[in-house]
Amino acid sequence: MKVHLIKDGDVGKNTFSEVVDLLQAISGHIEFYYDSNNIVNFTEDDVIKKKVPDEKKFGQSIQTYAEVENSKYPAVRSIRPYESRPLRTFSFPFLRKTTKWTTIFDKCNNYRLNNNIPNNEFVILLTEVSNTNNWFASLDEKMPFNGFIHTADWNHFIKCQDSFPIAFEVIALVLQKHMFNDYNEARSSVHLDPIGCVNDMCLEKKDIKLKLRTADICPDCMNKLKGKLTFAEINQALNIMESLRVKMLFSQNFKQNVPLSRLIIDAKKRIFLPDFGNIEIKLRPLEKTLYLFYLNHPEGVGLSFLRGKKEELYRIYGELVSIGDMLEMKKRIDEMTNITSNSAAEKISKIKAAFVKSIGEELGKNYYIQGGYEEVKRVVFDRKLLKYLNN
Numbered sequence: 344m345k346v347h348l349i350k351d352g353d354v355g356k357n358t359f360s361e362v363v364d365l366l367q368a369i370s371g372h373i374e375f376y377y378d379s380n381n382i383v384n385f386t387e388d389d390v391i392k393k394k395v396p397d398e399k400k401f402g403q404s405i406q407t408y409a410e411v412e413n414s415k416y417p418a419v420r421s422i423r424p425y426e427s428r429p430l431r432t433f434s435f436p437f438l439r440k441t442t443k444w445t446t447i448f449d450k451c452n453n454y455r456l457n458n459n460i461p462n463n464e465f466v467i468l469l470t471e472v473s474n475t476n477n478w479f480a481s482l483d484e485k486m487p488f489n490g491f492i493h494t495a496d497w498n499h500f501i502k503c504q505d506s507f508p509i510a511f512e513v514i515a516l517v518l519q520k521h522m523f524n525d526y527n528e529a530r531s532s533v534h535l536d537p538i539g540c541v542n543d544m545c546l547e548k549k550d551i552k553l554k555l556r557t558a559d560i561c562p563d564c565m566n567k568l569k570g571k572l573t574f575a576e577i578n579q580a581l582n583i584m585e586s587l588r589v590k591m592l593f594s595q596n597f598k599q600n601v602p603l604s605r606l607i608i609d610a611k612k613r614i615f616l617p618d619f620g621n622i623e624i625k626l627r628p629l630e631k632t633l634y635l636f637y638l639n640h641p642e643g644v645g646l647s648f649l650r651g652k653k654e655e656l657y658r659i660y661g662e663l664v665s666i667g668d669m670l671e672m673k674k675r676i677d678e679m680t681n682i683t684s685n686s687a688a689e690k691i692s693k694i695k696a697a698f699v700k701s702i703g704e705e706l707g708k709n710y711y712i713q714g715g716y717e718e719v720k721r722v723v724f725d726r727k728l729l730k731y732l733n734n
């Protein structure tokens with residue numbers, strides 16, 4: 344089974360590649376393809392600027408599957424009073440780009456046509472443009488191998504990297520396509536009240552947290568999958584969902600009272616925390632150079648002493664960016680170690696942000712580079728937990 348992921352021009356490259364990495368990390372019969380060169384564009388005719396009147400409406404999806412024009416949100420079904428504290432705040436009302444489902448699925452069909460994608464392969468569009476029904480994700484009524492995922496606003500509802508819930512929704516669409524014979528069946532079979540199944544409807548968008556936390560398929564839905572997908576495919580989907588669940592738990596600080604994870608640097612110098620759901624900590628080359636340098640120096644090094652350590656930094660950087668002009672590389676390290684430039688301090692805060700985003704502050708502080716202004720900087724975790732892999 345092939346799943347083609349495409350994106351519009353506003354979806355960040357990093358988020359898109361993270362989603363692809365997360366899905367491809369567990370290999371199997373469900374294969375994920377992406378085409379980073381193909382960018383879907385929404386024209387001015389495709390979108391309207393639609394008013395989001397208040398937080399309540401912002402957090403609700405519309406139950407009807409019909410396109411709603413000039414909607415005043417007529418069919419909203421309120422499951423419970425809206426009481427969550429938003430993670431990212433907006434000032435209401437505001438206008439946002441909104442499009443119709445049919446417009447979104449036309450984009451999928453165009454891609455399918457232009458790239459000769461057979462009718463039994465998925466084309467899923469990741470888009471920053473919101474849709475008239477205010478859904479996170481849906482399949483196409485007319486062509487159930489088309490789907491979309493709205494990639495914006497996640498961090499209003501859930502505190503973690505956007506790529507986690509987006510990747511989760513990709514799996515959810517693939518499963519939903521196979522659970523139901525047609526769209527009407529899907530419509531009548533979703534769980535309107537959230538039970539922590541992949542098939543929860545989440546009319547209240549914040550309820551998405553429950554299904555992400557359980558990452559489960561309820562027995563009824565599992566029965567519907569039997570015979571439609573192979574055991575291996577179901578297992579792969581569950582494994583991907585589980586890997587996302589664990590990553591989300593760590594990044595949401597649910598699991599802060601756990602032993603520290605090992606930290607693995609693999610042969611490609613990627614940084615992983617294998618005991619925290621194998622989360623990868625992604626850093627840019629210069630940030631990573633600085634981080635690997637500090638891993639080598641458990642005793643700590645003050646920023647003003649970095650310029651005396653340039654040879655070591657050249658060497659580490661050279662291993663990370665194997666192709667490149669040596670002079671140019673040295674220049675970048677020279678800049679970073681120039682104490683008047685503030686460059687090293689900025690990189691240290693980027694490194695900190697990467698850890699905190701991935702595993703939360705409490706766990707993260709053990710791994711990021713600590714130390715106040717003009718103090719010695721160091722990474723405190725026990726180096727017994729540090730392991731370099733050579734292949």
Ligand SMILES: [Zn+2]
Nearest residue numbers: 540542561564
């Ligand atoms: Zn279910």
